[in-house]
Amino acid sequence: MSLLTVNDLSVSFVTRNGTTKAVQNISFSVEPKSITAIIGESGSGKSVSCYALLGLIPQPPGRVDSGSAHFEGSDLLALSERELRNVRGSDIAMIFQDPMTCLNPYMRIGEQLTEPLLVHGVADKEAATARAVALLDEVGIRNPESAMNAYPFEFSGGMRQRVMIAMALITEPKLLIADEPTTALDVTIQAQILRLIKSLQEKRDIGVLFISHDLAVVSDIADQIVVMEKGHVVEQGLPTDIFSGAQHPYTQKLLSSRLHLCHVAVGGRGCLALHWPLRHILCSGDELREGNGSRRNLPPCRSCK
Numbered sequence: 048m049s050l051l052t053v054n055d056l057s058v059s060f061v062t063r064n065g066t067t068k069a070v071q072n073i074s075f076s077v078e079p080k081s082i083t084a085i086i087g088e089s090g091s092g093k094s095v096s097c098y099a100l101l102g103l104i105p106q107p108p109g110r111v112d113s114g115s116a117h118f119e120g121s122d123l124l125a126l127s128e129r130e131l132r133n134v135r136g137s138d139i140a141m142i143f144q145d146p147m148t149c150l151n152p153y154m155r156i157g158e159q160l161t162e163p164l165l166v167h168g169v170a171d172k173e174a175a176t177a178r179a180v181a182l183l184d185e186v187g188i189r190n191p192e193s194a195m196n197a198y199p200f201e202f203s204g205g206m207r208q209r210v211m212i213a214m215a216l217i218t219e220p221k222l223l224i225a226d227e228p229t230t231a232l233d234v235t236i237q238a239q240i241l242r243l244i245k246s247l248q249e250k251r252d253i254g255v256l257f258i259s260h261d262l263a264v265v266s267d268i269a270d271q272i273v274v275m276e277k278g279h280v281v282e283q284g285l286p287t288d289i290f291s292g293a294q295h296p297y298t299q300k301l302l303s304s305r306l307h308l309c310h311v312a313v314g315g316r317g318c319l320a321l322h323w324p325l326r327h328i329l330c331s332g333d334e335l336r337e338g339n340g341s342r343r344n345l346p347p348c349r350s351c352k
């Protein structure tokens with residue numbers, strides 16, 4: 048059985064300029080212990096879809112017009128605000144593109160990490176502190192004990208993202224929703240954070256709904272890909288199907304734009320690691336057409352070796 052099943056979800060915004068149908072009749076699921084990625088250009092409705100599940104759409108101007116979202120035996124869209132708050136704080140956690148939207152700049156990291164455990168009475172101060180230190184260590188923060196006393200501004204963007212992942216995981220959620228968590232980071236740090244999310248997902252057996260506008264970013268981590276365009280799901284399937292046999296013109300467009308970038312970027316450090324499914328497609332010809340039209344042979348990629 049799926050961990051999360053979204054059916055026929057529609058969300059609109061009523062503003063002075065008229066009604067915008069941000070999300071229209073979309074359906075998708077997240078399986079237990081796996082990563083579903085939602086991909087699409089800016090404005091395609093990725094964030095609105097996820098915020099609607101957690102009751103985070105401002106109403107008005109927003110409005111959930113239809114749909115259901117079954118998670119652990121209840122329909123998230125039918126829960127009261129109080130019930131949803133409980134789900135948000137425990138079974139479903141969310142991380143955002145900008146960690147500062149979640150981290151309080153005036154509170155020490157340790158206080159922020161332990162707060163949900165103390166507020167919900169899940170652990171006493173000592174146990175909560177021990178759990179926070181262990182989690183900071185797990186997400187790759189060096190000297191986790193001293194990090195507990197630091198303020199968010201003392202960390203780099205990548206470190207703050209790691210802290211936010213720790214915060215999201217402290218209540219041991221079953222589902223993690225990650226809304227473009229690596230978009231603001233440079234390529235090397237982005238790859239590290241992606242690997243971290245993947246390894247935590249595997250280690251903790253949780254389901255992840257991962258949002259990105261970049262198909263290549265999710266290529267290495269997704270078990271299922273959902274492609275959105277202008278509020279609609281236009282295609283969904285396994286990564287191998289999407290990368291080798293995309294049916295919808297919009298998905299093909301997303302793929303070809305990545306291929307173009309791949310051509311330009313191949314040879315750059317870390318590029319092949321991030322782009323390997325596309326690299327695999329290129330491997331069928333065993334040659335690469337450079338941006339200037341010239342060709343050169345490539346060594347076989349990871350999948351073809």
Ligand SMILES: Nc1ncnc2c1ncn2[C@@H]1O[C@H](COP(=O)(O)OP(=O)(O)OP(=O)(O)O)[C@@H](O)[C@H]1O
Pocket residue numbers: 060062067069087088089090091092093094095096105108260
């Ligand atoms: N508060 C709001 N008021 C009015 N319209 C909104 C509001 N929030 C979102 N929308 C509409 O919903 C559409 C989808 O927005 P959403 O934030 O889901 O896009 P997205 O796919 O997450 O884009 P991005 O990659 O830029 O984050 C927007 O184009 C906008 O028209």
Ligand SMILES: [Mg+2]
Pocket residue numbers: 093094095226
């Ligand atoms: Mg968004």
